[in-house]
Amino acid sequence: xxxxxxxxxxxxxxxxxxxxxxxxxxxxxxxxxxxxxxxxxxxxxxxxxxxxxxxxxxxxxxxxxxxxxxxxxxxxxxxxxxxxxxxxxxxxxxxxxxxxxxxxxx
Amino acid sequence: xxxxxxxxxxxxxxxxxxxxxxxxxxxxxxxxxxxxxxxxxxxxxxxxxxxxxxxxxxxxxxxxxxxxxxxxxxxxxxxxxxxxxxxxxxxxxxxxxxxxxxxxxxxxxxxxxxxxxxxxxxxxxxxxxxxxxxxxxxxxxxxxxxxxxxxxxxxxxxxxxxxxxxxxxxxxxxxxxxxxxxxxxxxxxxxxxxxxxxxxxxxxxxxxxxxxxxxxxxxxxxxxxxxxxxxxxxxxxxxxxxxxxxxxxxxxxxxxxxxxxxxxxxxxxxxxxxxxxxxxxxxxxxxxxxxxxxxxxxxxxxxxxxxxxxxxxxxxxxxxxxxxxxxxxxxxxxxxxxxxxxxxxxxxxxxxxxxxxxxxxxxxxxxxxxxxxxxxxxxxxxxxxxxxxxxxxxxxxxxxxxxxxxxxxxxxxxxxxxxxxxxxxxxxxxxxxxxxxxxxxxxxxxxxxxxxxxxxxxxxxxxxxxxxxxxxxxxxxx
Amino acid sequence: xxxxxxxxxxxxxxxxxxxxxxxxxxxxxxxxxxxxxxxxxxxxxxxxxxxxxxxxxxxxxxxxxxxxxxxxxxxxxxxxxxxxxxxxxxxxxxxxxxxxxxxxxxxxxxxxxxxxx
Numbered sequence: 001x002x003x004x005x006x007x008x009x010x011x012x013x014x015x016x017x018x019x020x021x022x023x024x025x026x027x028x029x030x031x032x033x034x035x036x037x038x039x040x041x042x043x044x045x046x047x048x049x050x051x052x053x054x055x056x057x058x059x060x061x062x063x064x065x066x067x068x069x070x071x072x073x074x075x076x077x078x079x080x081x082x083x084x085x086x087x088x089x090x091x092x093x094x095x096x097x098x099x100x101x102x103x104x105x106x
Numbered sequence: 107x108x109x110x111x112x113x114x115x116x117x118x119x120x121x122x123x124x125x126x127x128x129x130x131x132x133x134x135x136x137x138x139x140x141x142x143x144x145x146x147x148x149x150x151x152x153x154x155x156x157x158x159x160x161x162x163x164x165x166x167x168x169x170x171x172x173x174x175x176x177x178x179x180x181x182x183x184x185x186x187x188x189x190x191x192x193x194x195x196x197x198x199x200x201x202x203x204x205x206x207x208x209x210x211x212x213x214x215x216x217x218x219x220x221x222x223x224x225x226x227x228x229x230x231x232x233x234x235x236x237x238x239x240x241x242x243x244x245x246x247x248x249x250x251x252x253x254x255x256x257x258x259x260x261x262x263x264x265x266x267x268x269x270x271x272x273x274x275x276x277x278x279x280x281x282x283x284x285x286x287x288x289x290x291x292x293x294x295x296x297x298x299x300x301x302x303x304x305x306x307x308x309x310x311x312x313x314x315x316x317x318x319x320x321x322x323x324x325x326x327x328x329x330x331x332x333x334x335x336x337x338x339x340x341x342x343x344x345x346x347x348x349x350x351x352x353x354x355x356x357x358x359x360x361x362x363x364x365x366x367x368x369x370x371x372x373x374x375x376x377x378x379x380x381x382x383x384x385x386x387x388x389x390x391x392x393x394x395x396x397x398x399x400x401x402x403x404x405x406x407x408x409x410x411x412x413x414x415x416x417x418x419x420x421x422x423x424x425x426x427x428x429x430x431x432x433x434x435x436x437x438x439x440x441x442x443x444x445x446x447x448x449x450x451x452x453x454x455x456x457x458x459x460x461x462x463x464x465x466x467x468x469x470x471x472x473x474x475x476x477x478x479x480x481x482x483x484x485x486x487x488x489x490x491x492x493x494x495x496x497x498x499x500x501x502x503x504x505x506x507x508x509x510x511x512x513x514x515x516x517x518x519x520x521x522x523x524x525x526x527x528x529x530x531x532x533x534x535x536x537x538x539x540x541x542x543x544x545x546x547x548x549x550x551x552x553x554x555x556x557x558x559x560x561x562x563x564x565x566x567x568x569x570x571x572x573x574x575x576x577x578x579x580x581x582x583x584x
Numbered sequence: 585x586x587x588x589x590x591x592x593x594x595x596x597x598x599x600x601x602x603x604x605x606x607x608x609x610x611x612x613x614x615x616x617x618x619x620x621x622x623x624x625x626x627x628x629x630x631x632x633x634x635x636x637x638x639x640x641x642x643x644x645x646x647x648x649x650x651x652x653x654x655x656x657x658x659x660x661x662x663x664x665x666x667x668x669x670x671x672x673x674x675x676x677x678x679x680x681x682x683x684x685x686x687x688x689x690x691x692x693x694x695x696x697x698x699x700x701x
Contacts, residue, residue, distance in 0.1 A: 007587035008587040008588065066662070069658070069659070069662060072655065072658065073655055073656070073658065073659060076651050076652060076654075076655035077652065077655075079651055080648040080649075080651045080652045083644055083647065083648050083651075084644075084645075084648055086644075087641055087644045087645070
């Protein structure tokens, strides 16, 4: 490890990432709004991203950077599916009814 | 000028060929569906494309048996137990798609079929994953598909269970991912093999702990199991059957490789002891909770929690024999569990509904063949001869006693004793005489579950008589 | 400059930009209100509550599709950086990636995902 590569000590990065991670965990456990819970999960993912990139720089290993890229893509897919399910759950009318309305409209 | 591309050659691509075929079949099903007019033919064509892809992938996977090769610089371990777990996942996918000829309405089937196939790809990647990135990719590919499938139902309770699964499972993924980040920080490499080579450090211990919490959640071991019954009950039956096997195949592959190949021998026992403890609790609590269930899907969910406890217990002590027997028991569980699900599918009026234990009353007189098949699968789930469940449990007992984990063996026997009572509740119901006037009409026109039942029953019987525990399941080709 | 100097500058710039974009339009826009313009409708009743804050479901669907396709585009960057080293293999991989993405796009299109109904 080459500490000199970091202007800010590595402990601070990891400390920040740990704080973000626990904020995320607390958010998922404490909040009851599904959208905010989804945001908290994103927070957990991004805390891991910060840790991955810090360690990637510390070890001079590009795998951490690639991993972070992968996590970003996966987190986006997760957010999209989460949003879709939230919409489906909180839509008032049942799906069948909406289809019937559309058929009559056409 | 530039050097040839590292890591990628035709052998690497060949290792991923089964996964590629399945993924391509999913894409093909989607594209073909775009040119189809509405109608029932749409269902059959999507499922037929999926089945063709799965069968080809199954043959290709079988050809990899005995040919261990670390593809993509060790990211994907071809051969070893990945072959057996892959075949299990592929078989379970075929059966699940057959239970209701696809999932959802006619116009949804192509989409759901594609999602199921891609989830299976995720399970295959997990089973062969040799580094943390591949584990995460496979796990998320599997989970993201399952979130969609669980929310497919038209019932609002089922959609809520899908949301619950999404939130809790994503949180587990977050734990797992943060654990991976810490493991990467402790070793400086994403390869699983690097963990055992690195000097022990608090980072590695903490990372391994978080990682195992995530895996325990995906396996629904007991303190992390609360989502399982709700999601199993809410999801369409085909999805429940699919989840009950494919997630276990993928997650057990990851846990097996992690326990056997990734952890340094010096600290492995300390890190893994909580896992064995959790497995022991699962055997007891899962079966105790199953006692109180009156809904078939919930009962099978809790029974699955107990069964996965047995399988994880076989890993204790990390003996090579334990790994073989764990995989054998998973195969046995696949057949008996899918068989039971196929029976439930034949008794359901619509794929979305639920089935109470009471629906089995008098089944032995109405539909003797169905009752006989169900009795056989329940015997196997309870671990009584002459079935694969019995043989598998004896083998697990032998390996855990051999590894010095006598307390696990005692708890396994206790869990089995409880489970006998659970399963015989259903068997007894089938032989109760009831007034025919009170029986709900239950007729399915789909012949595919019958084929599944026949195949599963034959496999449970054969594996019970002749335990084919594959010897060539080296955890990690170094 | 201390190690945290760049962070402080970054925060200051972000804050300033955000303030600028929220305050400036209000200051710069020309306003000539009169009685007719201030009415909610030329005819009909006055709104009884704030109508903003609820989005139609279609909005979430479009947002979802945007998130997915937007982030997929990020996968092009690593390839673009290493394009010359990866040569034909990288190109083929990216073509496969684009085809898969294109099938998804075509599916959404054909199923009416882009129609604002």
